[in-house]
Amino acid sequence: MLEGRTVLVGVCGGIALYKVPLLISRLREHGADVHVIMTEAATKFVSPLTFQTVSGNPVHTSLWAPPVRWNVEHVGLAERADLAVVAPATANILGKAAAGIADDFLSTTLLAVRGRVLYVPAMDLAMYAHPAVRRNVETLRSYGCEVLEPDIGRLASGLIGKGRYPETERILTACLRLLGPGDLAGRRVLVSAGPTREPFDPARYVSNPSTGRMGLALAAEANRRGARVTLVLGPTELEPPSEVAVVRVTTTAEMRRAVLEEAQACDIVVMAAAVADWRPAECAPSKTKKTAGDLTVRLTRTEDILAELGKDKGRKVLVGFAAETDDLRANALAKLEAKNLDLVVANRIGLEPDRGFAAKTNQVTLLGRDGLVEEVPLLPKPDVARVVFDRVVAILEGGESGGSSRARR
Numbered sequence: 001m002l003e004g005r006t007v008l009v010g011v012c013g014g015i016a017l018y019k020v021p022l023l024i025s026r027l028r029e030h031g032a033d034v035h036v037i038m039t040e041a042a043t044k045f046v047s048p049l050t051f052q053t054v055s056g057n058p059v060h061t062s063l064w065a066p067p068v069r070w071n072v073e074h075v076g077l078a079e080r081a082d083l084a085v086v087a088p089a090t091a092n093i094l095g096k097a098a099a100g101i102a103d104d105f106l107s108t109t110l111l112a113v114r115g116r117v118l119y120v121p122a123m124d125l126a127m128y129a130h131p132a133v134r135r136n137v138e139t140l141r142s143y144g145c146e147v148l149e150p151d152i153g154r155l156a157s158g159l160i161g162k163g164r165y166p167e168t169e170r171i172l173t174a175c176l177r178l179l180g181p182g183d184l185a186g187r188r189v190l191v192s193a194g195p196t197r198e199p200f201d202p203a204r205y206v207s208n209p210s211t212g213r214m215g216l217a218l219a220a221e222a223n224r225r226g227a228r229v230t231l232v233l234g235p236t237e238l239e240p241p242s243e244v245a246v247v248r249v250t251t252t253a254e255m256r257r258a259v260l261e262e263a264q265a266c267d268i269v270v271m272a273a274a275v276a277d278w279r280p281a282e283c284a285p286s287k288t289k290k291t292a293g294d295l296t297v298r299l300t301r302t303e304d305i306l307a308e309l310g311k312d313k314g315r316k317v318l319v320g321f322a323a324e325t326d327d328l329r330a331n332a333l334a335k336l337e338a339k340n341l342d343l344v345v346a347n348r349i350g351l352e353p354d355r356g357f358a359a360k361t362n363q364v365t366l367l368g369r370d371g372l373v374e375e376v377p378l379l380p381k382p383d384v385a386r387v388v389f390d391r392v393v394a395i396l397e398g399g400e401s402g403g404s405s406r407a408r409r
């Protein structure tokens with residue numbers, strides 16, 4: 001996702017810096033070229049060799065060191081950086097950057113960066129709450145920089161409060177968003193994901209094998225593209241992406257309530273949830289005791305949430321999934337029409353382990369209102385999510401997006 005992008009990581013002298021190599025390797029896993037600048041204080045905690053090894057590039061520590069390349073190094077790096085991440089950002093660097101002070105390699109480079117800048121403050125709770133630090137944070141935001149609010153938790157001092165260095169995945173999510181296309185900025189997106197469960201006694205339920213993996217990838221992708229995302233999530237072991245508002249539900253009735261309420265304010269709704277189509281007609285208040293004979297559970301239909309959304313669609317873009325074992329295209333098209341959708345993502349289930357429920361990859365066919373069919377090859381679910389939102393963006397822009405695999409029905 002970050003192939004061809006350059007990320008500058010400015011490491012300051014805070015104890016949380018021992019966690020920064022993990023961020024660097026996650027950025028590199030996504031394909032970014034990472035260059036590290038350490039302040040002098042940072043080098044007192046950890047040797048530059050650590051950062052040189054994880055970044056695969058020389059580490060810059062001083063304006064006065066012999067240059068690695070023959071240009072004005074801090075300017076050259078700043079020019080190349082699509083994103084600069086300052087982590088951990090100490091009170092000192094926040095103050096210097098807000099005031100425009102340039103007295104070392106990092107602060108000088110930060111003044112010259114053309115790309116986006118992300119500060120990840122981590123410090124004592126009283127320091128972070130100090131009016132001088134608060135003012136510096138607001139000043140940096142007014143310059144267009146992003147400042148991640150620290151986590152609340154146990155700090156290096158043993159005190160508990162706001163100032164903790166965030167989880168690496170939260171920082172990575174912010175980086176991906178800042179480097180994303182921004183084509184869903186200002187849009188509100190609702191994604192539903194995971195299964196629903198319909199109990200027939202306190203110990204047993206009817207459900208399906210969905211893990212929510214595809215829906216979580218869609219929520220992360222919408223967030224990466226700049227949308228404000230709400231995720232209505234059925235029971236799953238998987239962690240939802242950070243920076244996404246999560247509404248947890250269990251039953252279809254709960255999912256229906258949450259989706260219909262949240263959808264009102266949304267521009268795009270993607271129903272990736274594997275909603276149970278039937279619920280037990282009765283739910284016993286206590287555990288049904290095992291008897292010698294069989295047990296018959298009568299099932300009644302649940303509400304079709306997506307069909308309900310389709311009846312009062314307004315200007316929303318409505319995306320549904322079609323999980324099919326047979327006649328993929330015909331069945332998916334029938335759902336597109338019957339539920340008044342803009343796009344249906346059809347996938348075959350139950351045959352191969354590398355697609356459908358719980359798999360890490362998926363192979364889907366996209367079917368649009370305009371007669372469009374796009375066969376998407378087998379891809380990791382985050383890449384499938386990207387293709388789906390490419391199409392959604394094209395719908396929002398009022399046209400179709402081209403593609404070599406596109407064909408007319």
Ligand code: CTP
Nearest residue numbers: 271272273275277303304305306320321322323
């Ligand atoms: N869906 C829904 N409410 C339901 C059932 C499904 O909102 N009670 C949504 C799913 O989230 C999906 C789409 O409708 O986006 C199609 O779901 P799918 O299970 O493939 O098909 P169904 O409509 O349930 O029809 P069938 O089970 O007969 O294939």
